[in-house]
Amino acid sequence: MRVKSFQALRFLMISSIFLAHISFIMTNERATSFFYRYLNNGVFGVTFFFMLSGFCLNLGYHDRLANLDKDSYLGFVKRRIIKIYPIYIIMQTLYLIMEIIKNPVIENVKQLLCKYFISIPLLQMVIPSEKLQISLNAVSWFLSILFLLYLIAPLVIMLAASVRDSIRKNLIVLVVLILLYMTFILYSYGFLETDIGYFITRSFIMNMLVFSIGVFLSNIRLGKMVKPDSIKGKIFFSFLEILILGMTVMFYCSGTVIFSSWKFYYFLKLLLFVFLIFIFSYDGGVCSGIFSLKLFDILGNASFEFYLMHYFIIRLMAAPMQKIFGTGNWDNLLITGILFVGTWLLAVLCNRIPIYLSGRKRHAEA
Numbered sequence: 584m585r586v587k588s589f590q591a592l593r594f595l596m597i598s599s600i601f602l603a604h605i606s607f608i609m610t611n612e613r614a615t616s617f618f619y620r621y622l623n624n625g626v627f628g629v630t631f632f633f634m635l636s637g638f639c640l641n642l643g644y645h646d647r648l649a650n651l652d653k654d655s656y657l658g659f660v661k662r663r664i665i666k667i668y669p670i671y672i673i674m675q676t677l678y679l680i681m682e683i684i685k686n687p688v689i690e691n692v693k694q695l696l697c698k699y700f701i702s703i704p705l706l707q708m709v710i711p712s713e714k715l716q717i718s719l720n721a722v723s724w725f726l727s728i729l730f731l732l733y734l735i736a737p738l739v740i741m742l743a744a745s746v747r748d749s750i751r752k753n754l755i756v757l758v759v760l761i762l763l764y765m766t767f768i769l770y771s772y773g774f775l776e777t778d779i780g781y782f783i784t785r786s787f788i789m790n791m792l793v794f795s796i797g798v799f800l801s802n803i804r805l806g807k808m809v810k811p812d813s814i815k816g817k818i819f820f821s822f823l824e825i826l827i828l829g830m831t832v833m834f835y836c837s838g839t840v841i842f843s844s845w846k847f848y849y850f851l852k853l854l855l856f857v858f859l860i861f862i863f864s865y866d867g868g869v870c871s872g873i874f875s876l877k878l879f880d881i882l883g884n885a886s887f888e889f890y891l892m893h894y895f896i897i898r899l900m901a902a903p904m905q906k907i908f909g910t911g912n913w914d915n916l917l918i919t920g921i922l923f924v925g926t927w928l929l930a931v932l933c934n935r936i937p938i939y940l941s942g943r944k945r946h947a948e949a
Contacts (some may be wrong), residue, residue, distance in 0.1 A: 584642045584805075589635065590883025591874030596628035597886045599835060601926070603891050604721070605901065605919055627835050629725060630762045631856050633790045636732070637797025638804075638860050641740050645805065648737045649744035656714075658738045663733040667887070668705075670933065671726050674891045675702055678719040681899060695719065704729040708787055721894050731787045732794050743798045753802045760799070761853060764792045768849050793853070800857060804864050811867030820867030827859050828870060881931055889930035896926050 614826035646653060679699045683692055698719055701707050746752040767789045811820045834848075834855055863871060882889075900922060908914045 586639075586642075586864050586866055587876035587880065588866050588871040589639065589860075590886075591876075591879035592631075592635070592859070592863060593883040593886040594879055596631045597890055599628040600722075600890065600922070601897075601923060602919075604894050605897050605922065627852065630852065631791040631859075632725075633728070633732070634797040634800075634856050635860055636729070637739070638801040638864070639737075639793035639797075640736055641743060641798040641801040642805070644737075644740055645744055645747065645801075648740045651737050651741040655808075659737050660733055664730070664738075667726060668728065670888055670891050671705070671723070672703070674720050674895055675699060675723060678895050678898075681895070682719065702727070720891070722890055725890070728787055732757055732791060734796075735791065736794070739795055739798050743802050746799075746806060747802050750803055750806050753799050753806075756799045757796060757857075760792050760796045761850075764789065764796070764853060765846070765850055767792070768846050796853070796857065797860065800861060801864075804861060811865055816867060817869070820865060820871070821869040823862045824868040824870035827855070827862050830855060831859055848931070856920050882927065885927070885930040885934035888933045889926060892930055892933075893926045896922060896929075909923075 587889060644659065648659065676699075679695055684694050701710070702719060703724055705727045708724055708731065743753075746756065767786075811817055834852055863874070865871070866875065904918045904921070905914070910919055
């Protein structure tokens with residue numbers, strides 16, 4: 584089962600992470616204040632991706648991994664690693680070279696090489712140290728978590744298959760997982776500034792809970808095969824999609840302003856993503872129709888490449904571009920737009936080249 588509108592959601596969420604990471608170029612005090620108040624919320628999109636990953640993997644593999652064996656497990660992990668590792672190691676290497684050129688002092692080079700070699704096996708997120716978890720390319724921690732999730736994903740999907748036919752059991756599991764997630768939030772934000780606090784909030788265990796919520800949510804979706812083909816069905820789903828999108832924008836732009844408690848905000852955000860993914864999984868409303876456009880499909884497919892490239896490109900290009908264009912509000916807006924469009928073009932190119940080459944190879948073999 585393929586949900587077309589998910590590609591547009593990938594594009595929107597990954598774009599929100601870009602906005603958060605480009606915040607450092609906002610040198611004007613007024614612009615900086617506005618940005619940090621309303622747009623600097625990159626973790627918002629990251630949580631969504633972990634849940635969406637669990638949801639989509641279960642939709643795609645619920646039959647093949649229901650009876651897990653060695654070959655199916657190794658085949659799954661191999662396909663996942665092939666997808667994420669080449670571009671990951673390329674970006675880590677480029678980032679290493681860039682940082683060494685910027686500061687070739689021997690002590691700095693030693694630290695960079697240490698971080699580089701620790702990050703190669705994608706296991707840095709099992710180390711309770713913020714300095715080592717954020718290894719070179721700041722987005723590498725996400726890849727480490729994703730890799731660890733891929734190692735246990737077949738087991739989670741196999742367990743989910745055992746309760747797939749019972750919506751009641753899946754709902755119970757969802758409630759338990761959400762309560763466990765909130766337990767981590769409650770007992771970590773009191774000491775977030777410490778390495779252990781940072782480790783807990785970004786840890787594999789916490790994000791595994793979010794991933795597992797996506798898996799069991801997709802079980803409910805598989806059991807609720809509603810077909811919104813009638814006019815009433817389309818109107819109903821259109822209303823739900825507009826409502827949940829509006830709430831998502833509100834949470835992203837002003838959630839931290841409206842809710843004084845981060846803990847309450849994180850709880851509501853998690854519930855928001857549950858409904859956002861579930862509602863759009865039916866592709867039933869007007870928004871889904873727009874989100875199913877070919878453009879969003881192309882951008883959604885390139886979202887992984889965009890995520891790995893964008894921070895490197897910002898660090899490489901933003902400061903030199905400020906020297907050319909200036910540092911005012913409109914200057915920073917222009918730089919943001921150029922880097923945003925340019926990074927997407929490069930990401931799409933990197934995503935399409937292997938597809939093009941594999942197509943030519945099959946054509947030549949035929």
